[in-house]
Amino acid sequence: MTPKQKRGTASHKDVVEQDDRLQAVVLTDSFETRFMPLSAVKPRCLLPLANIPLIEYTLEFLAKADVKEVYLVCSSHADQINEYIENSKWNLPWSPFKVSTIISPESRSVGDVMRDIDNRGVINGDFVLISGDVISNVQFDKMLDFHKKTHAKDKDHILTMCLSKAIQHYKTRSIEPATFILDKSNSRCIYYENIDKPHSKIKSALSIDPELLEDVKEFSLRNDLIDCRIDICSAQVPPLFQDNFDYQTLREDFVKGVVSSDLLKKGVYAYITDEYGSRVDSWQAYDEISQDFLGRWVYPVVLEANPLEENTYSYESPHIYKEKDVVLAESCKIGKCTAIGSGTKIGEGTFIQDCVIGKNCSIGKNIKISNSYIWDNTVIGDHSVITHSIVASDVELGSKVILNDGCVIGFDVKIDSGMILPQGSRISSSPIETDVPSVFEESLSADSNSSGEEKASFAVNKKNRDIIAIELVGPNGIGYVYESDYSDDDDDSSISNHVSNTLVHHVEELYLSDDSIRSTSARTKKKRTMSSGSMYTDREDYETEFEDEEDFEKEGIATVERAIENNHDLDTAMLELNTLRMSMNVTYHEVRTVTIKSILRRINHFIFTQTLGAKEAVSKVFSQWSALFKRQCFDPEDYIDLINIVMEEIMKIDFDKPNLILFASLNSLYENDILEESSIYSWWDTISEDPSYSNVVSLTSKWVEWLKTADEESSEEDDDE
Template sequence: MVKDAHTVECVNEAIDDNHLWYLAYGSNMNKKTFQGLRKIVPLQHKAVTVPEYWLSLDMMGSPYIEPCFASIVKRTRQNITEGYAREIHLRCKAGTLFKWNPDNPEESLPPTLHGVAYLITKEQFKRILMTEGGWGYDDFPAGYSVIDVECKTCDAEKIVAKTLIARPASVKIGCQASERYLNLMREGAKEFGFDPTYQKYLFDLQPYRPDTQSHGVKSVKQLLAQDGALPSTKGVPLKEEIQERASLQNLIGWLPYAKKMPAEAIENRVHSDNMALKPSRKNLEPETILKAVVLADSFNERFRPLTFDKPRCLLPLCNTPLLEYTLEFLAVAGVQEVVLLCKNHPEQIKNYVRSSKWNRPYSPLKIITIVTPTALSVGDALREVDNRHLISSDFILVSGDVVSNVQLDKALELHRARKATDKDSIMTMVLKEASPFHRTRALGESSIFVIDEKTSECLYYDSLKLFPRKRRMVMSMEVFDKHSNVQIRNDLIDCQIDICSVEVPALFSDNYDWQEIRQDFVYGILTTEFPKKTIYSHVVKDSYAARVRSLQTYNAISKDMLSRWTYPIVPDSNLQEGDSYKYLRGHIYKEQDVILSRSCVLGENVQIGSGSEIGENVKINNSVIGRRVQIGANVTIEGSHIWDDVKISAGCTISNSILAAGVQLEENVAVQEDCLLSYYVVVGPDVTLPPHTKLTRHTESMTATQDKKESLDHDYDQTLIGVNGKGNIWEDTELFVDDQDFRNAQIASLAYDLSTVTLTDSGSEASVISGSSISDDDDYGDTNSTENFSREVEQTLDRAFNENHSVEIAALELNTLRMATNTTFHDLRTVVIPSILDLVKIEKLNESVKEVLNKWGPLIGKLILSEADQVDALNVSQGHCAKKDCDPKLLFWTIRLLYEQDIIEEDAILEWYNSENARGAGRPDIYGQLRDSLTPFVRWLQEAEEETEDEASGDET
């Protein structure tokens, strides 16, 4: 087929570079559609407005089922007078928002178009085009064309994005969209924090509601029959239940013949979210329903005393319950039914599911909650699954504390293909490749996987504890006889994401001594002759996957999330209903209704929930603050997790600790490293809590099932927690389990210093060796030196300069490099600023410096987060110009242009100019000469400021 020439030209223009901005304004604004159904994970996303356009719902769809889809209309006088705006107003509820004035149509305009700009690759853009049905086919003139639009962010940043607009043959004025389609748009607007007026506009749009679904199906069939594409249905009864996706696909299958549309375009539309209805489970075969079993309990005590009050899967990570991340991961993977196994606090879990978005009519998941009160291990839980016959086909097995953006499509496809050729295949383990020292690896726990390089079959598995250290492992030589290419790997993070056959629960029932998935089940399958089964691995490299196994991994995953390593699972994705986080420079995430004092300082990686109040001179860095938190004056919080409804009085310091919901700290409390204060603990004034302190309102003898009121009503030792304090010391019983080394539990705490743990294990018993050995003395190398880091940054910049990358892409690569090497923004500035200034051609200084800084000045701006950073950037610029012994005008033009671009502010320039650094104390004369070249510009700044103050004073008079 020959595509429309205009469309092809636009597409080629859109995908010339590796990346482009794509504007979504319809259902693609919704994360479930864009990332879930379309399987597109953008590099960035920004909420934007498009001043020259407004939303229209005039892209023809399927009569009576999905009558229309979203498009856009240019804000021109012709369009206004032709009635587009009038039609939009008529679709709003009477008396709301807008009134139609036929005498002056311009007064009746709907709101400016709002949407989401996604930074995506050219291949992803192609996928969008091919899933928007009918695009680009000459013999099917309906569909979308590609246009460029200018968008504006909330920071007034301009973005030119590609978007889709309905072609004239597709437009039908006066349609109403289905409620399902409107809800997708409304949810997307809420997720990205659109202006409340625009959100209300979307909610006021009236949905189309047919009298009956069967009437809609019948009407479609009659339309096709009229065109001779379908035998007449006259006299043929139609059952009312023909209303789901399978029936809709059958009807639309006739469209290639009725409208002469290519079959592949029909297939794209059937599988696009714009056409898909919620799948009907009753019309699907059991094998087509993808199920998951989620273990809501961890069957250990690592999060006590927190788990006395709340199940582990509902503990908040970055202000969102852990279970929410797991369910989101499964929904994106295409799971339709979830069996949720819970032991402790089952009513809390049921209530959470009942009140969450997963219980809404549009939810892609059906969740079945099963209580297993007697289960003591994963094995017991899976035996319960087998006894109740809950699984009849392959399923995904995960814990309720998994955070992952892994796409499981490929793993599922390979698992099914292996089953077709290997009847003994029962499991595929999804593993994440990462350094043995990656921070999301659980300290004290590791694994060895022996894998066939060609087939990915797992040949051997063994778990490794840090204490006592194993120096050898036992493996049969038959492994090497049968498999020519074998990998022995210790670089895999095991999040226990498993694709299992229906036989797995039955095997647990047959082996009552199997308690754990890896140490018992996998190890048992691979090291025994019976049952003869095979297990495979699927290693992912570019995605993120981690499991909250301990307080240490809890803290590490939180940092990854704030640093956006987990994208798109980040705070501003707003996974929960009611979330309203916005992303700000410096990895700061702030919800609505947050009160910040003018003197407070927010460092990097900070998240603050709604309703929180931050007092004067407060310093917060690398921390998560929950909702409705009150923080008094002169408080310092570093590397900590403050949950909802916490009250922190003036003068407190908190370092690398967790304060659970309802905790109160009186004045001048010092919470030192690795402390955990459980729910509703109160610490009196002037108390210093030593490192590793755990406090709870419960007594040591209580159990998780005891009545909460009864356990809280008793006297407390106020010599420890101060006057009016409420709390007891909690001792970790897991540290003293007979068959475990207590040091493994120690290093899995929130901020334990590994250097304080003795590494000698001379009394431990070494394992027997046979066949292959692994030494624990291997040299894994040191972190990159400053020289290596500088070289990496220079190479990244060279690519950006030579390939003409956008500032956004260059900044993203540099920031990724910074986080990977654990360096600072100062380290980046010392390399980036000189590299940019070296692009200036001295012989054409005035022209060249403007050209260079107009292009790359904003990149410098992305490395500046505070006024101190601005002063540092000026020092770096001066130092580079001094070393190059270049024309002093280069520094003058650099500072002036950065000032005009609002990258460097007046106060920073004055502070730098008056500093000893700028004067060049103890340095070559060139420093003073460079500073003197700025004297006229600084004098102008000071005079302009004085004039402004005089004018303000005059106005007041």
């Protein structure tokens, strides 16, 4: 249910009481695709970590923080989240807080959520802003006390960030590296900057305006802090997002923009703690935080606390957690840092270590499972080997199946006996073609009347992927290969992007000194203990993996397609694109490319669905959106580059009449005053004799000739006059 804004008058006492009720806004959507293909079926916040949905850790944290009102902002899979909350203990009369679900389907970023929150008017005072995938044992009352004392000294203070010191045992330090420059006297944030991830092999450097350091006697540059993504915000924060539409992310846009602004003059402060706090925002983070949790780094947040009523976990050394009704064969061996859910049966000779096994799983004989996560209701056949992988719920693996490092097996997948899956394989039970769906794909998924033939005909390289899937899951298996957009890129940086968000070990990619603003130090193990109340940990060394870097093409296409689909005004679309360009430091050529790709996809959608004819589709889309190029082209070379991009992208798409599409596109750009004759003639002189373009420029050649003839006739008429 969506909370309604209270209207009418109230006494001063009522207002004070309402303001004293601490509120929280929970971001249930990550606005990312890092957990595909699993997040295509279930939202990230409902995925299990140690057999408990991620959202439970966040809500338990808020309950201990004495929050009284919680707003869950839902975008993707909102119906599943709403249903989960309605059937949970948080919806009962004795819940420690009132929880409300805000459905925000149009939100595509944290900035969109903040603007939606501001429009609804639900925030009455200071509030906690937190992600729905945070695991933390931070004592919130100390952070709140710091926030209040800081605000009493600085009336312009609007936000307090929770940052955790990254000691050498915390591998989560490498998950999302950033640099904070803080005033030593009061921990005010002077500057913020994301830094390059280790696999980029780039040494980071900061460029800061000296004016920001004025009136600062002494500052510290901190690159050893983990961003817990727990913030206390004043009521001024949502309106600031409203006033600055280009603020999309919380740190890189909002915090960096606020602390660097001479006009806003607002204060952002850092609360630094030794306690544990981190987001499960990548496969690497999922793996590391799961092991931290089992290794009792988050004490007193431990599994045997049984936050769900149906949980019955007990603890025994060395960090083994078992529920009731677990059936273990006499000769099976359960190693350290392992949790096993109720109803699970494990056969003779099976070895399991550093794993989480879900409820009601059937694990056969002589199986080896290490550093892996097996979710509920999974069946694993005899003599199988699973290494550093995730197997989602309701999966069936035959006998002698081998899952190598980094495999992610989606819900309801079935793999035949004897199959060997290579490192980093991702399998889903149904086709998921791209990380960022096109406008047409979104419309098909939304339209329940769309035929299977329509959906199948638009799939990219579906036939090839089916063949690969059969090779991996077997002729009687059920599964499709999931490939993100990175797999289509050829450059080295894209390849490193692709592997950075996996469970795979990549020792050669580690940076072993602080030259890269991080280090991977040798760990000092602490002594094991038999006490279930122990705070001591026992973590094994794992090689570090790294997150995805941002991909401009993917983000840019999503931005333009969203603008087209939602019929945004041109100024808004231009602002979003330009903000993305500056934040990712790309050229205008790349901006022109993603814009053309998005426009051509929309044209192809109209043609494919027989909504419009080819010429009409081109005219409609270009007439509305060609003005974007006025902010992307600045000299004759840019316009020639634009024409080349149009031609090349048309050739990549399987249009029935590419020559007609090219002619209509260039003619539309010409009629909308984007292209001038001189640019068209210059471009034509460079490609007219190239035989590789003969099939696509046949109509365009006649059009160029007509333009030249008309131009000559116009010149003669001017001379006669």
